[in-house]
Each structure stands twice: as C-alpha cells, then as structure tokens.
Amino acid sequence: DSNTDINLVDESSPIIQAFKQYQNELDTKHDKHERLVKLSRDVTLESKRVIFLLQRIAGGTDENKNNVLKEADTKLQAIQDDHFRKIALELDGEDPYQFLKAYTAGMQEYIEAVTFFQYHKDQSLTNHLTIQRQLQFTQNCPTDETSNSTLPNVENPKLPKLDIQDQPVKPLDSASCESSYHDSQISAIKTIEVLVTPLDYILGVADLTGEIMRLAINSVKTGNANFLFQLCDFMREIHNAFISFGNIHREIRRKLNVLQQSLKKVETACYTLQIRGSEIPKHMLADVLSGKTMD
Amino acid sequence: DSNTDINLVDESSPIIQAFKQYQNELDTKHDKHERLVKLSRDVTLESKRVIFLLQRIAGGTDENKNNVLKEADTKLQAIQDDHFRKIALELDGEDPYQFLKAYTAGMQEYIEAVTFFQYHKDQSLTNHLTIQRQLQFTQNCPTDETSNSTLPNVENPKLPKLDIQDQPVKPLDSASCESSYHDSQISAIKTIEVLVTPLDYILGVADLTGEIMRLAINSVKTGNANFLFQLCDFMREIHNAFISFGNIHREIRRKLNVLQQSLKKVETACYTLQIRGSEIPKHMLADVLSGKTMD
Amino acid sequence: MSQISTTSDIFTDFRQFLNADQELREDIRVKVRDLEQTARDILTILQAVHQPEGIKECSAICEKAKSKFDIIRTQLTALIAVIPQGQYYRFHDHWRFLLQRLVFLVAFIEYLETETLVTRESISEVLAIHVVRDDGFHIDLEDFLMGLLQMSSELSRLAINAVTAEDFSRPMRIAKFVGELDSGFRLLNLKNDSLRKRFDALKYDVKKIEEVVYDLTIRGLKPKTEVKETKE
Amino acid sequence: MSQISTTSDIFTDFRQFLNADQELREDIRVKVRDLEQTARDILTILQAVHQPEGIKECSAICEKAKSKFDIIRTQLTALIAVIPQGQYYRFHDHWRFLLQRLVFLVAFIEYLETETLVTRESISEVLAIHVVRDDGFHIDLEDFLMGLLQMSSELSRLAINAVTAEDFSRPMRIAKFVGELDSGFRLLNLKNDSLRKRFDALKYDVKKIEEVVYDLTIRGLKPKTEVKETKE
Amino acid sequence: MSQISTTSDIFTDFRQFLNADQELREDIRVKVRDLEQTARDILTILQAVHQPEGIKECSAICEKAKSKFDIIRTQLTALIAVIPQGQYYRFHDHWRFLLQRLVFLVAFIEYLETETLVTRESISEVLAIHVVRDDGFHIDLEDFLMGLLQMSSELSRLAINAVTAEDFSRPMRIAKFVGELDSGFRLLNLKNDSLRKRFDALKYDVKKIEEVVYDLTIRGLKPKTEVKETKE
Amino acid sequence: MSQISTTSDIFTDFRQFLNADQELREDIRVKVRDLEQTARDILTILQAVHQPEGIKECSAICEKAKSKFDIIRTQLTALIAVIPQGQYYRFHDHWRFLLQRLVFLVAFIEYLETETLVTRESISEVLAIHVVRDDGFHIDLEDFLMGLLQMSSELSRLAINAVTAEDFSRPMRIAKFVGELDSGFRLLNLKNDSLRKRFDALKYDVKKIEEVVYDLTIRGLKPKTEVKETKE
Amino acid sequence: MSQISTTSDIFTDFRQFLNADQELREDIRVKVRDLEQTARDILTILQAVHQPEGIKECSAICEKAKSKFDIIRTQLTALIAVIPQGQYYRFHDHWRFLLQRLVFLVAFIEYLETETLVTRESISEVLAIHVVRDDGFHIDLEDFLMGLLQMSSELSRLAINAVTAEDFSRPMRIAKFVGELDSGFRLLNLKNDSLRKRFDALKYDVKKIEEVVYDLTIRGLKPKTEVKETKE
Amino acid sequence: MSQISTTSDIFTDFRQFLNADQELREDIRVKVRDLEQTARDILTILQAVHQPEGIKECSAICEKAKSKFDIIRTQLTALIAVIPQGQYYRFHDHWRFLLQRLVFLVAFIEYLETETLVTRESISEVLAIHVVRDDGFHIDLEDFLMGLLQMSSELSRLAINAVTAEDFSRPMRIAKFVGELDSGFRLLNLKNDSLRKRFDALKYDVKKIEEVVYDLTIRGLKPKTEVKETKE
Numbered sequence A, B: 001d002s003n004t005d006i007n008l009v010d011e012s013s014p015i016i017q018a019f020k021q022y023q024n025e026l027d028t029k030h031d032k033h034e035r036l037v038k039l040s041r042d043v044t045l046e047s048k049r050v051i052f053l054l055q056r057i058a059g060g061t062d063e064n065k066n067n068v069l070k071e072a073d074t075k076l077q078a079i080q081d082d083h084f085r086k087i088a089l090e091l092d093g094e095d096p097y098q099f100l101k102a103y104t105a106g107m108q109e110y111i112e113a114v115t116f117f118q119y120h121k122d123q124s125l126t127n128h129l130t131i132q133r134q135l136q137f138t139q140n141c142p143t144d145e146t147s148n149s150t151l152p153n154v155e156n157p158k159l160p161k162l163d164i165q166d167q168p169v170k171p172l173d174s175a176s177c178e179s180s181y182h183d184s185q186i187s188a189i190k191t192i193e194v195l196v197t198p199l200d201y202i203l204g205v206a207d208l209t210g211e212i213m214r215l216a217i218n219s220v221k222t223g224n225a226n227f228l229f230q231l232c233d234f235m236r237e238i239h240n241a242f243i244s245f246g247n248i249h250r251e252i253r254r255k256l257n258v259l260q261q262s263l264k265k266v267e268t269a270c271y272t273l274q275i276r277g278s279e280i281p282k283h284m285l286a287d288v289l290s291g292k293t294m295d
Numbered sequence C, D, E, F, G, H: 001m002s003q004i005s006t007t008s009d010i011f012t013d014f015r016q017f018l019n020a021d022q023e024l025r026e027d028i029r030v031k032v033r034d035l036e037q038t039a040r041d042i043l044t045i046l047q048a049v050h051q052p053e054g055i056k057e058c059s060a061i062c063e064k065a066k067s068k069f070d071i072i073r074t075q076l077t078a079l080i081a082v083i084p085q086g087q088y089y090r091f092h093d094h095w096r097f098l099l100q101r102l103v104f105l106v107a108f109i110e111y112l113e114t115e116t117l118v119t120r121e122s123i124s125e126v127l128a129i130h131v132v133r134d135d136g137f138h139i140d141l142e143d144f145l146m147g148l149l150q151m152s153s154e155l156s157r158l159a160i161n162a163v164t165a166e167d168f169s170r171p172m173r174i175a176k177f178v179g180e181l182d183s184g185f186r187l188l189n190l191k192n193d194s195l196r197k198r199f200d201a202l203k204y205d206v207k208k209i210e211e212v213v214y215d216l217t218i219r220g221l222k223p224k225t226e227v228k229e230t231k232e
C-alpha cells in the first residue's frame, strides 16, 4: 500500500509488477517475524517470573507450597492462553520452522518454567507431548472485544496432536478477530498450535537443571537428605541422558557444560550433608536440623 | 500485586516489607525497559523503510523526487508522533540515560533516516538541535480514543529545548491517556521529550554515510558529475571530522572504518567518471550520458 | 494416559529423535551434494557463452544446458521424497545455496533464450517443484531474489565479453534489462542481511554495464536499431 | 534560524562536546578513585572484626570506621558537584562499584552496631546523598542490593571467625538475619545479570552459616538464651 | 588446442582424486561417529559408579562396560582398514577426541578394577591397536595423556560421591593415586597448549581431593586401617 | 611403593619422548623458515616482470630465479632428512604454506618460459621430491592447487602491467590460459574450505583479465594477428 | 609482633611505589593523548590534498601542516622528560601508535614535498628525538616501518584522487615510488605479526596503483614526457 | 636511479637489524625455557611438603630444593648476558611468568624455613640479580607481588594438608601469616589488572584457612599453647 502512489518506475513493466508483489510478500513476512519476536519476549519475561515464584518454595516441605503452585499454574495458563494463542494465530498456515528463530528463546524459557512447575508438583519430568498439547487451541473468537487481555472463550482442548491446518490466518493487528471469525463460519471450529520442537524441549530441560540446582542448594539447610538426594538423582538422570546424546548440536553441547557444573554443585551439597551427619547418630540428625531438640 | 497473596515469609518482618517495595520497583523498571525495547524495534523498522524509500530516488535529478520526499516526510512525522511520543511518555520524569540502551538502536536508525531525508531536500546536514526539537511534544491527550494509531491532537511545538519535567507519567498500557489527561488538568500543557544524545546523533550520521555511498554509486550512471562530486565532498567533510575526533568511543572508531571504506568507493566512482570522460570532449559528455545524441 | 512417561522414556524418545534426525540430515546432505554437482556441470556448460565464439552459439549452449535439467528434476524428486511434510524450513540451510544457484541457472538460460525475466512459475515448472509454500517444496522468495542477483553479475560479465566478441547490441539490451531489475530491487525493504549485501553489489554490476554502453556510445558503436523490441 | 548550521559548525560543536565529555569523565574518574581509596581504608579497618580479639571490640572498630565517613562525604560532595543535572545514569558505570562498596560498608557497620538491616534512607543519610532519583544523586536500587549481598558474604565469614573467637551466640543471630535477607531476595524477579549471579552466591553463604549453626547445635554449644530478641 | 585437452585432462584426474578423497573422509567420519556412539554408551554405563549404590557394585559395572569393547574393537578394525598407509596424521583431527575418550574409559575401568595406572600397552591390547607409531594405527602420546587427565577429573568427582555413599576409604586411595599422577605430569615439559591447560585442571582436582581427605580427617572418619591393602 | 616408581618411570619415559618431539618441531621450524626466506628471495626476483622493462627481459629474469633453486633443493633435502617416516601429515601445517608458495614459483616460471601449465611431475623434479605420497615427501594435491591459484592472481596482475608496458598481445594469451585453468577448477568438487575460497578469487581474476581484453578490443588495440602463435 | 610491623612496613613502601607508578602512567597517558590530538590535527590538514583543488596547492598544505610540528616537538619534549631512564619499552604500548602515526605524517609530507623516502634521521630531526635506542627516546624500527606502510595506503588513495583532479602524471610517479617501497619490504623477513599483515595491505595498494596506471595508459592519458623530471 | 639504490640500501640495513632481533628473541626464548624447566623441577621437589610424611621433613625438602638454585643462577646469568642494556622491558613478556614463579619458589622456601616473609633483597641475593631497576636485571614489583600471591595459595593448600598430617598448630600459624599478607595487600592501590584479579584469589585463600582454624576450634583440636612460639 505504502509506496504504490510513487511513480518512480515504468509501472507497466512486468519486472516492476513482479517486484511489487515481492515487496508485499517480504514486508508481510518481516512484519510477522517482528510480531513474533515481541510475543516471544513477553513469554520469556512471564516465564522467568513463574520460575522465580517457584524458587520461593523452600525445600520439599514448605507449607505454602500449594498456594505457590496454584499461583504458578494460573500464570502458566495465562501465558498459554494469552501469548501462545497469539503466536499460534500468527503461525497458522505457516511452516513453523520458518519463524522458529523468532520465538525459540521464549519457548525454551517457557518449557523451563512448565517442567519446573511439574517437578514441584510430583517430581516428574513433563514430556514433550504434554507441553505440545497445552499449546494447541481451538480457534473460537470472542464476539466483539478488541482488547488483547483475557480471552475467556478460548478453550485449551487437550486433544490428541493434530496436523497443522493449511489455511492461513490474517495477522492479529488488522482486525484479526473478524477475519478469523469469518473463517470459523466456513470451517467450524479448528485447532491451531505452536509447534514445540524436540530441540527446544530438550534445551528447555537443560535449563531446568539450573533451577533444580538452585533448589537443591536452598534445600541443604532444611537437612532433608532424602529430598536432596532425590534432586541429585533427578539431575544425574538428565546428565547421563545428555552425555549419551553425542555432539549433535552446538547448543546441547554448551548446555551440557553448564549442566555438569550444576551437577557437581548438587553432588557436593549431598557430600556436605553426608559428612555433616557423620558426627552424630543418624536418628538425631533430622531433629537437630528441624530445631526440635537442644534449643 | 502478583505475589502478595502468598504467605511464604514473615510478613511483619521489616526486611520482608522492604523487599516487597524493592520487588515492585524492580518490576516497574524492567517492564518499562521492555516496553521501550519494543518501541525501539518499531522505530528501527519504520526508519529503515524511509531510508529504502529515499534510495529509490535515482541521482540528483529524479522527477519523482518531490513525491518521494513528501511521502518520506509523512512517514517520519508518523514515527515522531506515534512511536517517539510513546517513548517520551515512558521517559517523562526519568533520567533518560537510565533507559538509553533500550532505545539507542532505534534512535540511531531514525537519525540516519532524518538526516538522509534532509540531505535529499537541500544537501545539508540536519543538526542535533533540530532533531531534538522534533522529539519534543506537548502532552495533550485525545478525548476518548483507545487506539495507538493517529494522534491528531499532538502538536510538535518546535519550542526551545526545555528541561525534563520532574513529574512521572504512568505507563501507557494501563489506560495511560486517562491518567495523563488527569495530570494535564493539574499542570496544564507540559512538554515532554526523547533525549537525543550527541553520541547517538554522531553515530547516526556515521551510518548516514553508508546511504550516501549507495546513492553515489547509483548516481554514476546518470553521468551527473557535479552531483557525484558534491556527494564526495560531503562524505569527505564528514570523514575529515571523524578522523579529528580521536579514539574517544569504540563505536565511533568502528564506524570510522566503515566510513573510510565507503569514502574510498565514492572516490573511486569519481575517478571512474573522470577517466571515462577523458576520452571525449567535456561538453559532449552530459549529452552522451543523458542519451540525447547519437541514438 | 500415555502422556505420563518416565524420565527414562522421555530421553530414549529424544535420542531416537536425534538419531533419526541425524540420518535424515545425512541423507539430505548427500542428495544436495549430488544436486550441487549437477548444477556445477550446468554452469560449466553455460560458461561457454563468455567465449568469443560462444555468444553466437547461444541457443545451442542453452539447449545443452537444459538437457541436464532432467537429472536435476530426478535428483530434486529424490530429495523432496525424504523431507517430512511442512518442514521445509527446518532444513532450509541445507539447500538454500543450491536453490539460489538453480534459480540463477534457470533465469540465466531464460534470459539468454528470451531476454525476459524468469518468473517463479517458470522456475517451478522447470524444476518440477511448487510455486508457493502451501503446496509443498518451493523456492523461498529471498533465495529466488538471490538467484536473480547472481544472474545480473553474470550478465554484467557477459556485456563485457559480448564486446570482445564484437556483438555490440547485446550490451545495450543487457543494460536495459539489468536496469529494470535494479529498479525492481529498489522497491524492496531489505534487512541488513546477505540479500541486502548482495543487492549492494548489484549497483556495481549496473555501473559496469553502463560503462560499456558509454564506451560503445562515444565510439559510435551503438547499433542504430533501438533496443525497444527485444527479440523473442 | 540558529537551527541551520553548516556541517563544519556541527562537527566543531560535537568535537567540543567530546572534549568536554572527556575532561568531565577524567575528573569523575579521579574523584571516584579517591573515594575508592577511602572505602578501601574503611574496609581494612573493619577487617579487624575477624580477628579473635576483634569481635569483642566491635563497637570501637565501628567507631573508627565511621570516623572516616567525613572524608567520604566530602569526596562525594566534590563528585556530585561535577555531575550535570539529570545525567546520573550517563556516568553510572563510573561509580557503580564504588556505591555498591559503600552500601556494603554502611550496612555492615549498621549490622555490627544494631543487628538490623540498613535502609536506603540511613545510607543516604550517612553518605549525605538523596534517597530517590528525582531528588538528585542517589543509589540505584540494584547497586543497593549488590551492597547487601556483599555484606552477607562478609557475615558468613564473620560467623566462622566468631566461633574461632569462641563467641557462640553471634552465629545464631547471623543465621537468622541472613536467612531473612535470603527470603527477601527471593521475592525479587531478577534478570540474568550480575545481581542474579551474585544472589546465587548468597545461597552458599546461607548454607555455610547453617553449617556453623549445625556444628554448634550438635555439640551443645548453642546458647540457651534464644535469638528471639536481637540486642539493640 | 592440445593445451585445452591437457589442462582439462589433468583436472579430470584431480577431480577423481579429490572425489575419492572426499569419499574416504566421509567414510572415516561415519566410522568415527559410530565409535563415538559406542564410547558414549560405555561412559553412560560407567556413570553408575557415582550412584550411592553404584560404588558397591563397581566390578559388575566394569564387567558390563567391558563387554561393550568387543563392539569398539570391531568398529576400530573397520576404521583402520580404510586409512591409507602413513596417513594417520592426515586424519588425526577426525579421531583425536575419540581416542582420548577411549583412553579415559579404559584407564577408568582399569583403575576401578585394580587401582593402578593403565599402561599404553594395556590400552593397545584392549583396543587391539598398535603401541608405537611405526607399527601402524596407534595412540598419540598427547592423546593418551589427555585421556589420563580426563580420568583424574572423573576420580575427583568419584571421591566426593564415595563419601556420600559412606565409603570413606576410597577417597584416601584416590588421593594417593591422583597425587602420583600429578607428580608424573609435573615431570613433563608441556607447551602452552590444550594439554597444559588440561593439566592445570588436574592441579585443581588434586586440591579438591585433598580437601575431601581433610574433611574426613577432621571428623575422624579416616579409616584407621590405612591404605595398605590396596592392590599394588 | 612399586606403584609410585612405576608411575614415575612411565612419566620419565614420556618426558624424554615429549622433549625429543619438541626439539624436532623446533628443528623443522628453523628449516622451514630458511626455505621461506629463499622462496621470498625468488619471488622478489620474479617481481621484475611487472616493471615496464621487465616484461621484455622475461627469460633473463626466469634464469636468475631458477638459479636459486639449487638452494631450495639443498634446504628441502635437509628438511626431509629430519622428518620421521610416515609422519608427513603430523607436521603438515609447518610446511603447507611453504609448499604452496614453491608450487606457485615453479608454475609461474614455467608459464613465463613456455606458457604452459606446470605438471606435478615437473614440480617434483625441480624440487627433487616425490610425486606421490607413498614414495615419501611429496606435495599434497590441495597445496598444489593452491599454488596454481596463487599463480593466476599473479597472471591477472601481469595482464594489467603488460598493457602498461604496451605489450598488447600478452593479455590475450593470459586470458586464454587462465580461462582454461578456470574451466579445470570448475571440474573439481571443492569443499567449503580455503581452496574453495581461493578459487572464488580466481573467478575474480578471470573477470579482471576479461576486462583488460575488453579494454583493448573496444579501443582497437587488440592485435590483429590472433593468439595462434603462442608457444605450445 | 615485629613480624606484623615488618609486613606492614614493606607493603607501605610498595604502596608508595605503586602509587607513584600509577601517577607516572597517568601523566604519560595525558601527554600522549595531547600528542595524538595534535597528530590528528595535522592529519586533518593534510587531508586537503585529496580535494580536487588540494593537489595543486600541495606545498601550501604541507607548510601549514609543518607549522604544527612545533607543538609536537614541545609536547614530545614534555613526554620524554617524565620517562625514567631505560624504561622506554616499559611504556612502549602507550606511544607505539602515536609514533607510527607521526612517522606516517612526516613521511607523507616529505614525499609530497620532495617525492623521496624519508629517512629515520630526518624523522628524528623533525621530531627532535634520537635515532638509535641507546641514545634515549627513539622510534622503534617496527613502528617506523608501520608508519611507512600507512603512508603507502594514503598514496594509493592519492593516486586515485589525483586522476579525478586531472593530474595524470602524479599516479605514474606514485606507482614508481610505492613499487620501490614494495621491493624494499620484500627484503625483510617479517614475522607473522601486525607488520606482516600490514605489508599484505601494501601489496594490495601496489596493485591498485598499477591499475590506475593501466587505466591512464589504455586511454592514452599517460603523459608523454616521462617521469624523468621528478626530483631524485 | 639513485633513489632506487637508496631505498634498497636502507631496507638492506633494516633486514639485518630485523634478523638480528629475531635471533635474539629466539635465544632468549630458549634460555627462558630452560629456566622454566629448572623452576618446574624445584616445584616438584617442594610438592613433597603436602604429603603426610612430607610436612615433618620440611627442612630436608627445602635443602634439596635450594641445591637446585645453583643451576637457576647459572641459567639466569646466561640469560642476562644476552639482554641489551636498557631493554629489559622490551622482552619483559618473555620472562615475566618465569620471574613470578621464581619469586614464589624462593618465598615459599623462606616461609617453610623461617616462617617469615621474604624480602626483595633476599630474592635478589638468592637469584644473584639486582634489586632496583636502575642497576640492571631485576624483578619488577608487580611480578614480585604476583609471586607472593602464588605462595599464599600454596600455603592455603598446606594448611589443609597439615591437618591431614595431624599437625594442628601449623594451620594456626599459616592463618596468622597469610592474614598479615592480606592486610599488606589491602594497603595497595591495585589497578584492575591481573594483580588485582590474583589478589581476589588471596581473599579466597584467607577464607579457606579461616575455615580450617574454625574446624579445629569447634572440634577442640586447636593446640592450647598459642601461636606464640612460632619462630620469628
């Protein structure tokens, strides 16, 4: 639209006609990339805050743990329903790998947050498919709201993974709701998603170990050896898996280094707890540390 | 607000009370930084498009020059009135240097665009003060619009530079208009600005020379030796100024290298034009190149 | 229910993914290398147009070059067969340069034969691939544009060698064509990437060709019959 | 009208700016260096608390350290005098580490004397600077927090040395204080910056102090009188 | 005319040579990759010794790891078969890290089983390759030393984890062993290269293990029956 | 006890080995440096062909340059004498650039004298080394090709300077020769390495020479008597 | 007790020494900075020779530049005064680039005025410093050579701009002069350092100037009256 | 004509100078390498003090180490002989690390023997070199300080190992000594350079030793007879 009114060149030339089309395509792509970068930055920021929130749980026995988990859950839900839904709309009908660089940073931070949350909940590692399903959405437009804030009508379907739809969706900022609403009239409800690549998943898990390490160090003072040893086992499992992967990807290699440092820190923490406990009988240890005796 | 409902710690502790305040301050600052980064990215993108638009003027004699300049002017005006006005609102009451890193990239690209525009207009270099004045705004809120697009009531005052106001302005995304409207009821019309640092100005000018070089190479084919020599003189003037600056700043030094390469390219273009012209009498040259003879 | 897997399962899965990925990439790499070899062969054939005698046997050279595209199509089909649906850009870096090269070759032949700018449609047809992404294996727009830029460099070289071969009208036509291409590129808003850098080089190609036109003009070697109607 | 200036004028102006800027930075650099020297002297005085005898002469040591703050205030006033209005962050890197160090020193003295956490207000008072940015030369919040983190490292060292000096109640009080500080820091949302990194180190300080408490506890060396009411 | 054919003929020869060379490299690359995968599998098996239960089942773990060396030997034989005579160093970079890793694995197993330092002879035997260069495929001395240094890092980690597993005598024995290794390396005149850098890490490992011994000593956990009964 | 002596003994052996190795490298380094100096001297002699008068005294210059090859042969013999059997590639990086330079020099002289492309056999003869790897010290094919590419840059410079010296037929012959070389290189399947990068420079050299031919053509300076009479 | 005072006394001495040292460095830094500013001013003056009109007023420009050397001499004298005997190289890095720049400036002026190569003696005279190291403050040979290399880059640029200013004989003379300089540098046995790297740029400058001469030759612009009348 | 010979003559001079210079550097390099080897041998001897038995045979170990200093002195004399007057700092980087290492060795022996801080005078005496710069070959103060810092790391390690060897009083004395050293360094106004960075490591050493003292204290292992009887 912007430059068409300028008559610099021979408008009738087929070359010029073709390049006008190219201009349009390029601008559309760059604009979409830019919007995705911004959404990704938002995801990063919000995910980081979830992680910090979860780090506020002291050890494995905190009495406020449930409250924290509830708040973290709400925040994660908001990231999915707000930011990721917008990303999914942008990516609808696209080859997601084309725009991967634009949102990979946010995705990895989000995976770190989600897996950390899950670990707090039940000491398990969230699998790839679960995370992918959380980022699938039915497209169902609110009637006439213009704001970007809460989208009450969006449902997170927890459906089995679907193929990416072919139909492209108009960018959000040009009255996207209308046009996508229009689409849905034709095609009924459809499912859109943000692709979680296996590499992003595993790099997010690598980052998770950094947070596990922080959690472990924080937990030493509780003297809960079992909890600490459990964290150490979990880290070892991830570590052993990573060393079996091989030199596939530069990023994995780089993160393995960090992971090894973190594991050493946790192993040293276990060592400290063990050697500290060696000076009194085992059964007294927990009491001492929980402050139940000798005060 | 977000974390206050979690009762992890002794709320009555003065330490905890203090840190709640710190949390609030830090989050506010990070959020503002984030908003500025995004605005800066927009400025970069829009400024780049202005530069590309201006590069479409062929040589110094293009008949569509006026149309292009008019469109570029409109676009620059939009960057000022839209993006920079928002940046100014964010920075109102702040030490602009605190957030400089967040918007310096956009600022430099904008300066490159503005100075390139000015050079096309009258072959002069826009001075620092002029650019600064274009980024001063009277704060005057439109009555009830919620969109961010056109702000018809904003006036660009071209007033002498004013000191930065002390009064802080609420961030844009929480119904900023209302609150700033409220402010203006108290304090009448006030002037806000985005600071243009001398360093950003000069680095923008350094980038300008890259565009001047492209313009010069494009102009060789017109055979307008005067125009080319004029560009070369302009670049030499900037170059000679830069070599007199000294090793003050790493960025300046780095850009001086690029500038020297660009100057060599333009000097070589002048050389080519000269040596090419040597094979026929001077007075025939322009005719030959404009295609007026021999066809 | 299947959703809950042990940590060990997760990593076993991922390792399988990595192995499969590596094999796939290996496969792609080999196939792309073969294609690059064929593309190089075609280019070597086309180099003949720069020889004094070559410019006159332009169509024979083009025919010879085109006969090789059967191989290209076969090799491309084999490549496409291994790429999973919707993952073109996952492996983009593997064939980015190959496709730019192929665009260049097809565009160069098209120019030599018809003196017109190739369209994405023609290229897709010649290579037997899709035009737009939605339909499958296609050519990324930026790669297409890079290919065109490579062609203009080759044309600026051809303008020089045409004069050596005493074909004085060709540089005129090349000048007009490349000039239009340059105008087209100026319409684009590029980022500071390789495309922008390559486009900057186009200015020098244009300048070079303009100098040839100038040289011919001042020596009265410019053909009287104008460039208006390009031969087709 | 004055707005239109020649290119030459513009660059002359900028060169003047650069020269003025360089001189100003030079001036700041020298003034900050002097402040750093004084801060180092104060720290050396405070080091005495780690000596076996030192812990008992805590208040004398603090008095001696505090007497040096006159110099600090004078030097700070001289520094502030040269900084242009509203350009604190322009030169932030020049004094960032100095202010962190000063916060640490004031906070450490405050703790030694009252066993409470210093407030930004107290620090501003001691240093005779402003609390908030709007009022002028102040301490950036992140620098303030860095200073507190430096203090907790020093306190973890003090807990160790207090035991050596056979003061068994102090580590208990330090443990409670640093524990609270740790809880405070956990409320913050940090970026991946130096503050985050430094905060990660705090975990190890906390751990160290907890180990001292543990060592005292299992040996029955923990004083009966509880840590509840910190002496003030 | 004859010149054309000559140049072209010569380069056709070169082309064949270069293609064969590239295929050889490809072949080596694939074979090395397979070896690396097996080596990684062995390493993963050995990681179990760091588990609290693992240290007690040391010999079972070693047996399991050793059973994989059949694969290694087969894969190595296949690799060696494709390397032309006298060109070991031409492809050295391809397998340098692999061989360091294999030395580390063999040396680590040897230590776990016998608590002695592996010799180059044993390694050659286990891998079924030559000891000295002149005889064919061998292990470069610097690669051998790098492997030993990798082992000492793993041992320093094991010393820590042994304590966690309440095996208090093992760190004593590790300390003695790594100390001797350190003395050995001090005899060498290392250049400023990767080996030197890695050796600096060994010094750090030694200190780390000394601290473990210290921790055990001061808590009276040092086993009374001295290190005497280690196999020597 | 025996363990200590063993480790120590083993490392004493290693020390001797490493020291001997380091001395060998030092020895090679010095010998290569001397060769580089002689090569530089030969190059300086050959530079004279770029002078206006030089091009006419081509054969005298070549004779002078060739007389220096006695020294080269003596120095090479000394170098070869110290290299252990089968370790050519172990020290390849030490003489890689030297050999490329020597190939360039021999090839350049050969071209100046006969206007033909040197063969690997001739080079081996001039340098008194082996042609193929299996026989001993030889020139790696990639180094040989690098040497040829260096020569073509020098020839493109010579084409320019020949025009200055008003020798208008030489650029024609150079164009033909370098064109053939270019076709030869196009046959090769080069990896993305230094050779490929250097080959890209050849394309630039070809273009440069084509422009010289163009300049001569358009100004009617191209000799009418065709390139036929070049020595072949 | 005496030990304490001893350590403390010793370090008090060190403190004084280090402080004095730091002040000296500060002093040198400021003095060098001033010299650099003057050198930059001279360079800016000399830039005028690249202007179309400038080349004709060469001697006026040189006079203007030379008048600034009084300041240089005064500033250098002040600098030399503070450097302790025998510590030239201790602070070499402080003035290394300054001296290279000064050599360049003096050499460039000398060339513009007399078209000869400046000697180290002339430079010492102009700057009023010593020629040889033993006598005191001097110019390191490598810095002198770097200065000459800077000059040849400037001359290659001047050759281009002289043509633009329609002075067609100057490029001829520059070509001859820079050619001699190139031959001179080829005599040297340069290490792989910054000098070697800079010398590679000279080779490029030489080629550039040869192309200018070529351009003039082919267009018949080479002045018939040869370079004879330059002062020699 | 005369110009050519002049440039050439000048550069021939330069060539001789540069060659001589390069040989000198080579000579220094070899001599420094030999010294480093001897220093390494001395360090290996001294490592014995960290062994459980070693700490008791401290003076025998020191004697053995000191006997090697004859070699050091001879090698140093040979080195000094080749350094031109007033060019110590020209080659400073060649021996900077060697001298730091030598200072460390002498200071460590001195401490082991007398438990006092070595003076620069003693070091000069032991090494038979000058104390102050003006007299000739000396030790730069910063290198001296670096040597002391290396010693304190070694002492912190010794404190750990002394406990392992059940020598519980030595850590007390080391704590006192290193504490004084720390106070000394705090007096200095260090720049942000390698010395400052190394000094930060000293703070860590001090903390480490304090923790040893703490461990001894809390377990009642601190010798009742206070540190009084240390030799002074």
Ligand SMILES: [Mn+2]
Residues within 6 Å of the ligand: A051, A112, A207, A210, A211
């Ligand atoms: Mn994280």
Ligand SMILES: [Mn+2]
Residues within 6 Å of the ligand: B051, B112, B207, B208, B210, B211
């Ligand atoms: Mn630009």
